[in-house]
Amino acid sequence: MPADLRFPTGDRAALARFLDDSVGGTMDVWRAHGDLAAFPADGRTVYFATGPEHAREVFAHPDRLHLSFGLPGPRGSDQRAFTRGVFGINGPHHQHVRGLLLPAFRKPVAEGHRPELAACVQEIIAPWRAGQTRDLYADMKALSLLMTDRLLFGGGDLALSKRVDEAFDTWLAQHHRVSFATLFDLDPGPNGYEHLLGSAEHLAGLLRELIAACRRNAGPETAVARLLVARLLAARAAGTLTDQDVLGLVHSLFNASHHTVTAALSWTLFLVGQHPEINAALLDEITGPPRADHARLLDRVIRESLRILPPPVYVCRQATEPARFGDTTVAPGSVVVLGLYATHHAPATYAAPERFDPARWLALGACPNAHLAFGGGARMCLGAPLATMFLETALRHIVPRFRLAVVPNSRIDRRATLTLRPDPGIPVLVRDQDRAFSTSPVTGAIHEMVALPAPGTARVAA
Numbered sequence: 001m002p003a004d005l006r007f008p009t010g011d012r013a014a015l016a017r018f019l020d021d022s023v024g025g026t027m028d029v030w031r032a033h034g035d036l037a038a039f040p041a042d043g044r045t046v047y048f049a050t051g052p053e054h055a056r057e058v059f060a061h062p063d064r065l066h067l068s069f070g071l072p073g074p075r076g077s078d079q080r081a082f083t084r085g086v087f088g089i090n091g092p093h094h095q096h097v098r099g100l101l102l103p104a105f106r107k108p109v110a111e112g113h114r115p116e117l118a119a120c121v122q123e124i125i126a127p128w129r130a131g132q133t134r135d136l137y138a139d140m141k142a143l144s145l146l147m148t149d150r151l152l153f154g155g156g157d158l159a160l161s162k163r164v165d166e167a168f169d170t171w172l173a174q175h176h177r178v179s180f181a182t183l184f185d186l187d188p189g190p191n192g193y194e195h196l197l198g199s200a201e202h203l204a205g206l207l208r209e210l211i212a213a214c215r216r217n218a219g220p221e222t223a224v225a226r227l228l229v230a231r232l233l234a235a236r237a238a239g240t241l242t243d244q245d246v247l248g249l250v251h252s253l254f255n256a257s258h259h260t261v262t263a264a265l266s267w268t269l270f271l272v273g274q275h276p277e278i279n280a281a282l283l284d285e286i287t288g289p290p291r292a293d294h295a296r297l298l299d300r301v302i303r304e305s306l307r308i309l310p311p312p313v314y315v316c317r318q319a320t321e322p323a324r325f326g327d328t329t330v331a332p333g334s335v336v337v338l339g340l341y342a343t344h345h346a347p348a349t350y351a352a353p354e355r356f357d358p359a360r361w362l363a364l365g366a367c368p369n370a371h372l373a374f375g376g377g378a379r380m381c382l383g384a385p386l387a388t389m390f391l392e393t394a395l396r397h398i399v400p401r402f403r404l405a406v407v408p409n410s411r412i413d414r415r416a417t418l419t420l421r422p423d424p425g426i427p428v429l430v431r432d433q434d435r436a437f438s439t440s441p442v443t444g445a446i447h448e449m450v451a452l453p454a455p456g457t458a459r460v461a462a
């Protein structure tokens with residue numbers, strides 16, 4: 001009997017949910033069918049995999065489990081060019097590209113830009129005043145865009161980056177929905193495919209403008225941008241990359257950096273603000289004497305935030321050769337959706353997974369196949385040191401200056417396609433840092449994901 005037949009053949013509801021809510025969809029599948037579930041779809045099998053063992057299989061075998069981009073679009077289309085980005089390429093071409101990008105992302109290169117990142121944070125928080133109500137998500141989106149524009153693209157054209165960002169939002173939602181609807185044999189909505197191709201064309205036009213701005217900007221200001229843009233353009237001039245490759249790579253780098261960092265910044269500040277004791281201890285640490293040890297609360301807060309609300313909800317692979325998941329052989333052509341969020345929320349992986357508990361990392365150590373926020377193996381996130389620095393810098397500058405209290409009774413919902421972000425935002429009341437930490441009562445889907453402390457003011461040590 002083919003292995004697939006031992007698994008469910010139905011549950012279209014979970015698949016349909018996945019189209020607009022990847023967190024709800026992957027958690028429904030995991031709760032109903034366990035760590036490996038297979039669904040027949042479009043002439044092949046789609047597997048939903050959860051847990052460290054299956055994660056190890058995915059990350060240890062990039063040769064037989066290739067990154068699967070989603071719908072490629074017709075030859076010559078802009079949608080097709082996007083498959084030339086880091087999230088669509090495999091094998092020797094991926095190794096060539098990773099080698100090109102790597103020098104820009106080495107930790108020492110990024111480290112030199114702390115003052116510049118601090119300046120980005122100062123620029124965003126300059127208009128914040130005690131008594132204002134602000135949308136934390138909108139502010140963190142602006143901050144992430146500024147950091148991405150300055151560090152990765154050399155501060156070429158922020159107004160243009162904003163237009164790219166808007167066009168990206170539309171393309172990303174459409175790409176996730178139409179690609180998976182097609183795979184699952186579900187309705188992608190009226191003219192879904194045409195809209196996807198149209199939004200790809202619009203986005204590609206703006207990205208070409210961004211590339212032209214980078215070319216004109218003879219000396220991008222930062223070393224990261226200088227290395228990144230210059231190396232891509234030099235490879236284009238030397239003929240090892242085509243124009244389509246450069247477009248695809250800039251598309252994927254913008255996506256990889258901006259959307260993940262926006263989500264991580266927003267959720268981390270939200271979580272800190274809703275946990276008074278942690279907020280107080282973090283403030284003490286940041287304003288106290290520097291700590292050199294590896295148990296810094298700041299690191300653990302970031303790690304725990306990326307565990308409980310990981311920006312990418314899943315990664316997707318297509319088998320090119322038979323692959324083993326436990327006692328199941330996954331046949332070539334099958335698609336594997338590895339749930340990062342689901343792995344992080346499985347009680348077998350983490351005790352009390354819905355608790356935001358940075359202290360758990362004092363005991364846990366590295367957890368190579370259990371903490372998956374940055375992926376793993378040969379496809380592990382190249383931008384992880386940079387992203388961590390973005391987050392650290394923001395926390396170091398915002399926490400001592402302001403207390404951000406979620407507006408009481410706000411509805412905190414999620415929008416989860418490839419990335420998990422608040423929807424529509426996170427309304428906060430800005431206060432000068434007065435240490436009056438409290439948990440605000442909130443409603444919405446956040447309660448499915450995080451067990452927040454009971455509302456009210458906590459007694460925290462001064």
Ligand code: HEM
Nearest residue numbers: 086256257260261264311315373374375379381382383387
């Ligand atoms: C908190 C922020 C971030 C998170 C959570 C994150 C997460 C991830 C994950 C899960 C992957 C693996 C995807 C897969 O295996 O299919 C990945 C890959 C990647 N990320 Fe990040 N990322 C973040 C920030 C960044 C930043 C700032 C950059 C800078 C451009 C970046 C660049 C990349 C690149 C280039 C890859 C592809 C690596 C390859 O395939 O060789 N990421 N990221």
